[in-house]
Amino acid sequence: MQFSYADNSATVKADALLVPVFEGGKGLKEYAYGDKLAKLFSKGDFEGKAGSTLMLHKSDAVAADRVFLLGLGKKDKDGASQLGEALAGFFRNGAIHSYKLKHVAVALEAVHDDAQAIGRWCAEGALLGDYHFDVLFSKKDKKKHHASKLTLAGGKAAELKKGVAYGEVTAEYTAHARDLVNEPSNRINPATLAKFAQDMVKKVPGLKCTILHKPEIEKLKMGAFLGVNAGSDIPAHLIVLEWKGGKQGEKPIAYVGKGLCFDSGGYDIKPAQGMLGMKMDMGGGAATICALGAIAKLKLKVNAVGVVPATENLISGKAYHPGSVLTSMSGQTIEIGNTDAEGRLILCDALTYTQQKFKPRVVVDMATLTGAQVVALGGKVVGLMSNDDKVAKGLEAAFKAVHEEVWRLPLPEFYDKQLDSTIADMQNIGGNPGTVTAGLFLQRFIDKGQKWAHLDIAGPAMNDADGWRLWAKKSATGTPVRPLVEFAEKF
Numbered sequence: 298m299q300f301s302y303a304d305n306s307a308t309v310k311a312d313a314l315l316v317p318v319f320e321g322g323k324g325l326k327e328y329a330y331g332d333k334l335a336k337l338f339s340k341g342d343f344e345g346k347a348g349s350t351l352m353l354h355k356s357d358a359v360a361a362d363r364v365f366l367l368g369l370g371k372k373d374k375d376g377a378s379q380l381g382e383a384l385a386g387f388f389r390n391g392a393i394h395s396y397k398l399k400h401v402a403v404a405l406e407a408v409h410d411d412a413q414a415i416g417r418w419c420a421e422g423a424l425l426g427d428y429h430f431d432v433l434f435s436k437k438d439k440k441k442h443h444a445s446k447l448t449l450a451g452g453k454a455a456e457l458k459k460g461v462a463y464g465e466v467t468a469e470y471t472a473h474a475r476d477l478v479n480e481p482s483n484r485i486n487p488a489t490l491a492k493f494a495q496d497m498v499k500k501v502p503g504l505k506c507t508i509l510h511k512p513e514i515e516k517l518k519m520g521a522f523l524g525v526n527a528g529s530d531i532p533a534h535l536i537v538l539e540w541k542g543g544k545q546g547e548k549p550i551a552y553v554g555k556g557l558c559f560d561s562g563g564y565d566i567k568p569a570q571g572m573l574g575m576k577m578d579m580g581g582g583a584a585t586i587c588a589l590g591a592i593a594k595l596k597l598k599v600n601a602v603g604v605v606p607a608t609e610n611l612i613s614g615k616a617y618h619p620g621s622v623l624t625s626m627s628g629q630t631i632e633i634g635n636t637d638a639e640g641r642l643i644l645c646d647a648l649t650y651t652q653q654k655f656k657p658r659v660v661v662d663m664a665t666l667t668g669a670q671v672v673a674l675g676g677k678v679v680g681l682m683s684n685d686d687k688v689a690k691g692l693e694a695a696f697k698a699v700h701e702e703v704w705r706l707p708l709p710e711f712y713d714k715q716l717d718s719t720i721a722d723m724q725n726i727g728g729n730p731g732t733v734t735a736g737l738f739l740q741r742f743i744d745k746g747q748k749w750a751h752l753d754i755a756g757p758a759m760n761d762a763d764g765w766r767l768w769a770k771k772s773a774t775g776t777p778v779r780p781l782v783e784f785a786e787k788f
């Protein structure tokens with residue numbers, strides 16, 4: 298999509314002009330042609346509810362072929378994110394498709410937010426709303442119509458441009474993460490996920506990618522990661538990304554993401570309904586890779602690393618058993634209470650590796666880790682656990698800034714002993730509350746004094762319910778790429 302800028306929304310010759318209006322019709326009067334438009338619809342036809350639209354008859358008051366009122370909801374928040382989300386809805390479901398609109402313009406005269414924020418939200422809203430995973434349809438008619446040009450009219454062009462440049466990057470890499478998660482596991486597996494990361498860095502100057510293959514992973518004694526990998530014919534890959542945009546010698550921020558390309562559950566096999574959809578179990582890994590891509594593409598002045606243990610969790614004569622005992626890279630031994638609690642096993646070794654190798658100033662891991670997260674918080678709220686209040690607050694602020702949702706859960710010591718085993722240092726299941734005991738398991742692999750947070754994205758990785766905010770129906774969300782970029786920039 299090409300972005301362009303104009304001083305006056307009335308004179309843009311576009312296929313459609315979108316005119317943002319807040320609830321109660323607020324904002325309409327601020328457009329020079331507002332009164333004329335108001336005459337085109339009778340009172341009550343349009344309330345300005347968030348995401349609503351109304352197509353008006355062609356008006357001589359504007360040069361565009363069509364006019365749409367675009368509802369932004371209540372005028373009590375920052376207009377920019379409201380506009381971005383309304384745009385996402387329009388690009389996802391709106392008249393773009395029915396009228397095959399190519400050139401869309403947005404009138405900005407009544408949106409009084411920071412122009413850079415408006416630019417960023419317009420780019421993110423339009424591009425992410427326009428996202429559709431259609432590479433696997435063989436017939437052209439299943440492919441979505443895409444608008445080719447968005448003109449931002451009636452705002453401060455220089456500032457808008459800066460925001461658009463930023464939003465184009467965050468949207469592009471969020472879309473990459475969505476693709477990786479939407480791709481089925483016969484196409485994205487540990488080897489092709491690693492290949493994606495290697496290909497990605499070729500397009501981002503300064504971003505480095507190293508793949509550790511199975512012999513190196515064996516040398517590092519990642520017994521927990523290798524235990525999960527044992528049942529798969531595809532060898533484990535450890536994907537490592539490094540960006541040095543900060544001061545030399547400054548400790549990096551580390552992101553660690555679960556790259557479980559297909560989770561059958563192993564011998565503690567999942568029932569059919571639970572197994573279907575487990576291609577998405579690499580959502581944390583996808584977000585980690587793509588966040589590093591975006592951070593580097595934006596040339597953020599930080600040092601950052603991304604580490605993704607990639608494997609499948611399958612069944613074979615070589616697979617690990619319920620009751621097996623694995624020795625992790627940290628030396629701690631783990632009795633397998635359930636082969637389906639595999640995410641924490643690949644993450645614990647990745648966490649040990651990350652701390653030893655990079656001495657990070659903060660580690661944030663993310664994973665589609667527990668079904669209990671979906672029960673507790675559903676598909677729209679990420680579960681956050683942390684051993685550090687500042688890190689937790691920083692992440693909360695980062696999610697808030699990009700209008701995504703996170704909720705902090707506690708890590709109480711009294712639940713930790715539920716992880717004790719009678720024959721090993723610990724077991725990989727700790728009972729209820731399942732999200733918290735998974736977090737407590739990971740915490741056992743965090744060094745003393747190491748700042749750390751864990752994000753459970755089991756529900757939010759895939760949006761299956763509805764089209765909401767920047768997300769699409771029955772499709773991957775790419776979360777938390779945008780919060781991670783924000784956190785890297787601000788923390």
Ligand code: BES
Pocket residue numbers: 560562578635637638639640665666667668669671726727731755756
């Ligand atoms: N990948 C799953 C968690 C999951 C469930 C993600 C539903 C997305 C949607 C994870 O590996 C898993 O199977 N967790 C088990 C752990 C249990 C055996 C302690 C779970 O949550 O049931």
Ligand code: MN
Pocket residue numbers: 560562636637638639640
């Ligand atoms: Mn599992």
Ligand code: ZN
Pocket residue numbers: 557560578637639640665666
């Ligand atoms: Zn899993």
